[in-house]
Amino acid sequence: MDETAIKIDNLTFFYNADEESGEAPEDVLAGVSLTIEAGSFVAVLGHNGSGKSTLARHLNALLLPKGGSVCVFGMDTRDEELTLEIRRRVGMVFQNPDNQIVSNVVEEDVAFAPENLGVPSEEIRKRVDEALKMVGMYEFRDHAPHLLSGGQKQRVAIAGVLAMRPKCVVFDEPTAMLDPQGRRDVMDIIEKLRREYGSTVILITHHMDEAARADRVVVMSDGRIVMDGAPRQIFSRVEELEELGLAVPGTVRLMWELRKKGMDVPLTALTADECAERLAEHFADR
Amino acid sequence: MKEPILKTEELTHIYSPGTPFEMTAVENVSIEIRKGEILGIIGHTGSGKSTLIQHLNALVKPSSGRVLLEGRDINESKDSVRDARAKVGLVFQYPEYQLFEETVYKDIAFGPKNMKLSEDEIDGRVRRAARFVGVEEELLDRSPFDLSGGQKRRVAIAGVIAMMPEVLVLDEPMAGLDPQGREEIMKNILAYHDETGAAIVIVTHSMDEAASYADRMIVLNHGRVAMEGAPEEVFSRGEELRGMGLATPVMTDVADKLRKLGVELPASVYTVEQMVSALTALERGRRGA
Numbered sequence: 250m251d252e253t254a255i256k257i258d259n260l261t262f263f264y265n266a267d268e269e270s271g272e273a274p275e276d277v278l279a280g281v282s283l284t285i286e287a288g289s290f291v292a293v294l295g296h297n298g299s300g301k302s303t304l305a306r307h308l309n310a311l312l313l314p315k316g317g318s319v320c321v322f323g324m325d326t327r328d329e330e331l332t333l334e335i336r337r338r339v340g341m342v343f344q345n346p347d348n349q350i351v352s353n354v355v356e357e358d359v360a361f362a363p364e365n366l367g368v369p370s371e372e373i374r375k376r377v378d379e380a381l382k383m384v385g386m387y388e389f390r391d392h393a394p395h396l397l398s399g400g401q402k403q404r405v406a407i408a409g410v411l412a413m414r415p416k417c418v419v420f421d422e423p424t425a426m427l428d429p430q431g432r433r434d435v436m437d438i439i440e441k442l443r444r445e446y447g448s449t450v451i452l453i454t455h456h457m458d459e460a461a462r463a464d465r466v467v468v469m470s471d472g473r474i475v476m477d478g479a480p481r482q483i484f485s486r487v488e489e490l491e492e493l494g495l496a497v498p499g500t501v502r503l504m505w506e507l508r509k510k511g512m513d514v515p516l517t518a519l520t521a522d523e524c525a526e527r528l529a530e531h532f533a534d535r
Numbered sequence: 536m537k538e539p540i541l542k543t544e545e546l547t548h549i550y551s552p553g554t555p556f557e558m559t560a561v562e563n564v565s566i567e568i569r570k571g572e573i574l575g576i577i578g579h580t581g582s583g584k585s586t587l588i589q590h591l592n593a594l595v596k597p598s599s600g601r602v603l604l605e606g607r608d609i610n611e612s613k614d615s616v617r618d619a620r621a622k623v624g625l626v627f628q629y630p631e632y633q634l635f636e637e638t639v640y641k642d643i644a645f646g647p648k649n650m651k652l653s654e655d656e657i658d659g660r661v662r663r664a665a666r667f668v669g670v671e672e673e674l675l676d677r678s679p680f681d682l683s684g685g686q687k688r689r690v691a692i693a694g695v696i697a698m699m700p701e702v703l704v705l706d707e708p709m710a711g712l713d714p715q716g717r718e719e720i721m722k723n724i725l726a727y728h729d730e731t732g733a734a735i736v737i738v739t740h741s742m743d744e745a746a747s748y749a750d751r752m753i754v755l756n757h758g759r760v761a762m763e764g765a766p767e768e769v770f771s772r773g774e775e776l777r778g779m780g781l782a783t784p785v786m787t788d789v790a791d792k793l794r795k796l797g798v799e800l801p802a803s804v805y806t807v808e809q810m811v812s813a814l815t816a817l818e819r820g821r822r823g824a
Contacts, residue, residue, distance in 0.1 A: 296713040297684055344711065398580045425711045428580045428740040430780035455713050458785070494715035499743065499785040499807055506811045512818055521785055525792030532798050532817060 252287035254322060254417050254449040255308060261316035262303055277303045279472035280317070287322075287416065290443055290450045292460035292480075295469035296494035301453050304469070305421045308451065309339035322416065337366060340410035344422040346402035349409070355397075356381065356390040359408045366413060373412070380408040383445075384438050400431025407438055417449035418442065424456065436462065457484070457498040461519040468493065481517045500524035539567035540734055541591060541623065541702050546600035548586050560586040562758040563600070568702055568734050575749030575766075576738045579780040583758035584738045585628075588704050591736075592623035621650055624700030628707045630691035631684065639665075639682070639690050640675040646698040664697035667730075668723040685716040689723060696727055703727065704736040709744060721748065746770065746784040746805045754779070767803030786810050 260281040263274040277300050285291055295301040306312040307319045310326040322338050324331045343349055352358035359377045368376070381387040384404040389397065394405055403423060410418060420439070424432040436459060442448045452463060460466050466483040468476035470493050476483055484490070484497050487505045491497075497505070500518045504527070507514050514531050518524035548561040561583040568574055568591075578584045589595040590602050593609045593616045602609045602619075609619035624646075627633065636642040643664055647657045665675060668689040674682065679690055688708075695703065708724065709717040725748070728735050739745055745752060745766065752769045754762040756779045762769050769776070773783040773791060783805075790804045804813050 297716055400580060422711070428780065429742075429782035430579055455711075494713060496714035500789065503786070503789070503807050503810055506807065507814060510811070510815050510818075512815070521788035522792055525789050525796060528789075528793055528814065529796035529798055532821065 252322075253284060253320075254287040254289075255283065255285040255451075256320040257281055257283045257304075257307070257317070258320075259317035260304075260307065260314050260319060262300075262307070262312060263315060276472050278307075281469075281472070281474055282317075283467065283474060283477075285449065285451065287449050288443075288447050289465060290439070290452070290463045291465045291467060292463035293451065293453045293467045293469060294455075294457075294460055294495055299469040300472040301469050302421055303472075305341070305419050305451065305453050308417070308419050309341055310335050311341070333366070337413055338415055339417045339419060340413055340415035342403075342407050342410055342418065342420045342423050344425045346399060346406045346426070349406040350394045350402060353393055353395075354390075355386065355392050355394055355405050358394055358405055359390075359412050362409055363412045376412045376414065377408075380411040381405075383411055383441065384408045385434070398431070400427045400434055403427060403431060403435060404438065407435070411442075415448070417451065419451045419453070421453045422455065423452075424454070424459065432456070432459075457496055461498055468495070480519060484519065485517050487516075537569040537571055540570045540605060541568040542566070542603045543587070543590065544601045544603065546587070546590060546602065547598050548583075548590065548595065549598045550586075552598065560758055561590075564755075564758070564760055565600075566753055566760060566763070568736055569751075570701075571728075571732045571734055572750045573728060573735045573737070573748055575745035575752040576736060576755065577740060577742065577745055577752060577769075577781060578755035579740060582755040582779075584755055585706060586758075587755065588625065588706060588736070588738060591702070591704055592619045592625050594625065621698060622700055623702045623704065624695040624698050626692050626695050626703070626705040626708060628710060630695075631679075631687035634679040634687060634691060637678060638676050639670065639679050642679050642690055643670075643675075643693045643697050646694055650698060660697045660699065661693075664693040667696050667727050668693045669719065685712055685719070688712065688716075688720065692720070692723065699731070700733060702734045702736065704738070706738045707740075708737065709739070709741070717744070740781065742770070742776075742782050742784045742787075746786075754781070766805060770805045771802060 260278050261276055262278040263276050265274060293301045310332045313327055319326045321335050324335050326335060350358055351361055356377050359380055360373050363373045363376055381390055384407050386404050386408060394402055424435050439450055443450060454460055461480045463480060466480050467474055484501045487497050500521060504514050504516050504518055515527050518527050543564055543566050546561055546564045550558045550560055576584055590597060596610055604619050607615055609615050634642050640661055643661045644657050647660045670689055670693055679687055708720055724735060749766055752766055753760060770783055770787045773787055776783055786807060787805045790800050793800055800813050804810050
């Protein structure tokens with residue numbers, strides 16, 4: 250039987266209103282239910298303010314539900330005694346690598362979290378080396394993090410999370426501040442995590458091409474889940490996505506425009522190669 | 536060809552010279568920014584983009600070489616520096632982190648106040664700049680910290696626009712925004728361009744974005760100018776771009792692959808719109824045949 254990694258049941262959340270204004274706080278999450286199987290790769294899309302980062306912060310008990318519940322590998326995040334155990338299972342990678350780096354030496358930075366979790370020092374050494382190799386930063390282990398590029402820093406931050414050996418990693422817009430090479434490196438690490446460790450990956454992103462690589466895409470709007478399905482299925486709903494302030498991958502947009510002009514081409518081509526092949530077939534077919 | 540308003544001549548910038556940390560960030564860069572154009576500056580992280588643009592209004596001084604604004608060296612005197620700060624507006628990456636005043640109005644007014652303009656002139660500029668970026672009047676009295684990320688970004692851009700620069704330089708203005716937020720910011724910038732005729736310089740690593748608005752592009756690699764030209768010229772060198780850690784626009788990738796598969800396409804296809812018209816033309820030919 251497939252193990253359930255995350256089970257969210259009717260989750261509601263609001264940030265406490267500032268007392269001066271006296272306004273009632275608005276729900277940032279307004280009844281979210283979502284179950285994620287262990288080992289799956291789920292992308293979460295949504296416009297700014299749709300609640301996706303707030304949702305992410307519930308997955309390792311950085312935020313606690315105001316209503317409903319979040320269970321992580323069977324552990325309820327509201328149970329404070331389980332917080333440490335939950336954070337051991339679910340690692341978080343954030344947007345800005347500068348805010349995630351704490352040490353002056355790369356390998357010390359990666360060792361920071363396992364040290365806090367009380368992992369024995371020999372085991373830490375092993376884990377740090379493995380995590381740094383995993384993200385391709387082993388040869389930088391004695392460098393100073395602040396002298397690295399943004400993409401390299403983000404890889405170090407990811408290594409720091411991997412050194413905790415989490416079963417699930419939540420990436421909250423990990424590539425937003427990176428250049429194309431940095432973005433590719435992060436996406437490659439995600440693939441590797443899945444392939445080699447079978448980790449559960451939850452990726453919050455604005456990049457449709459990144460979401461297209463997931464098994465499942467969840468779309469949020471105004472604190473609710475409004476779409477949930479395979480990338481191919483979700484990206485075929487071009488007009489609905491646009492109404493939500495989202496875009497579709499450029500290749501899907503192209504196919505959609507061509508179909509509007511009466512060309513009989515398939516709608517959902519998720520990569521440049523697939524798109525070109527479908528178009529070539531169309532023009533070869535007489 | 537439009538005449539240049541701002542030029543760099545053999546500009547070199549070395550950080551921490553004479554120390555073990557010495558690093559040449561920009562080397563021998565000669566570029567020009569022409570009146571009224573939209574110029575895209577592309578390069579991977581660490582390619583020298585940010586260092587280069589900080590020279591454009593004398594925030595950073597060259598180690599060697601010169602920066603000329605309308606033919607005059609901007610670092611020649613206090614007066615020329617002041618002139619450059621007024622005429623060349625710089626919007627940094629994530630500018631919303633630099634908001635600091637109690638109200639949106641005061642934040643936007645900060646630049647023009649420093650220019651020693653009259654109260655009336657300042658007020659007019661603040662309201663005009665707010666309109667350009669789509670910040671409504673009723674937001675002007677709010678604290679900038681109560682706004683959403685996209686709104687904060689627009690307020691920060693308005694603060695620079697309020698100085699009415701003739702050259703508006705923006706470092707990754709769309710980074711971290713959702714697609715709708717990106718589109719809105721771009722519309723705001725283009726509105727300023729269209730109404731004032733100012734030159735716009737956008738620093739980005741998104742090729743797809745550069746493809747959609749730039750008249751001309753400069754590609755930096757390891758602190759040097761690696762390519763310069765119209766977008767179609769730059770995008771036709773896909774292999775080289777990828778070698779520099781850059782991506783090509785996705786439509787360029789589709790076009791390259793289609794050509795390999797024997798579909799004939801014109802050379803300059805790099806946006807969805809261009810691809811649609813190229814392919815519908817092919818389709819008409821096919822049906823006609």
